[in-house]
Amino acid sequence: MTRVVVADDNPVVRAGLTALLDGRGGTRVVAEAADGGEAYEAALLHRPDVVLLDVRMPGVDGLAALPRLVRVAPVMMLTYSGEAETVREALRLGARGYLVHGEFTVEQLVGAVRDIGEGRGHFSVTAARALGDTAGAGGVVSPATSPSVMTRSISLNPNEEASRMQLDVGQSSAGARRQTPLLRKGLGAHRLSRRETEVMELIAVGMSNQQIAAACFISEKTVKNHINRIFAKLHSNSRTQAVATWLGTRAERGVAG
Secondary structure: OEEEEEEOOOHHHHHHHHHHHOOOOOEEEEEEEOOHHHHHHHHHHHOOOEEEEOOOOOOOOHHHHHHHHOOOOOEEEEEOOOOHHHHHHHHHOOOOEEEEOOOOOHHHHHHHHHHHHOOOOEEOHHHHHHHHHHHHOOOOOOOOOOOOOOOOOOOOOHHHHHHHHHHHHHHHHHHHOOOOHHHHHHHOOOOOOHHHHHHHHHHHOOOOHHHHHHHHOOOHHHHHHHHHHHHHHHOOOOHHHHHHHHOOOOOOOOOOO
16 A cells, blocks of 8 residues: 655645545555645654655745655655756755656556655656756756665766656556556446546546546546547436446436536
8 A cells, every 4th residue: 555645735636636546556645735844744644655745835835845755755746847947956855756747647647656655766758858958968866865766877868868767657657557447447348548537537526627627637628528528438418327327327317417
């Protein structure tokens, strides 16, 4: 069981991440936090295997909290902030990984959490490119955590380094991820795509389109498009009918979703 603390100032993002991670692939969210200070207190209390930490938060932001947090638990940055300088500073302060929203699937996120908990670094495309830029400038990236976490000089060509890290992300995620029963069901009998399955799972727990968009880091318009395709594949006219079909039960005709 990988125990996780989720720290983000947006309550919808926190709720979405918790809904997506909790119970999936042996992951359990033990606490949520609205800033770096709360994240530190939660880490002291729960001693998690991984802390997912946003960069920009009111109060104590992620970078300010990092030096203390990394003494308690491994930290992976999970943020919309993909500036190269921010990525490098986070690694310098001890972060073991860096994911930028919109650059990973839910399954890849689960795999990344497991990787960080097991002492492996994990980076999405933008973060990998930031490390490649460091190499091109003759810099060295050496996180201030244990030697098992990418403590090496970046000496490859920037494009080669970014490609290599992207490959590492995909391979480690593929090796670590496990499909939930609902995911297998979606990919099987109902023939939903992986993204449609993720959206359907969130519909089933009662999330609105806005909440699903925040949880999956996509636009509400994209959520609506996914839902229209889901309804067609499940032969449903409402959320209620779709959930009933998804869960293997029968919905009463005429019930509004």
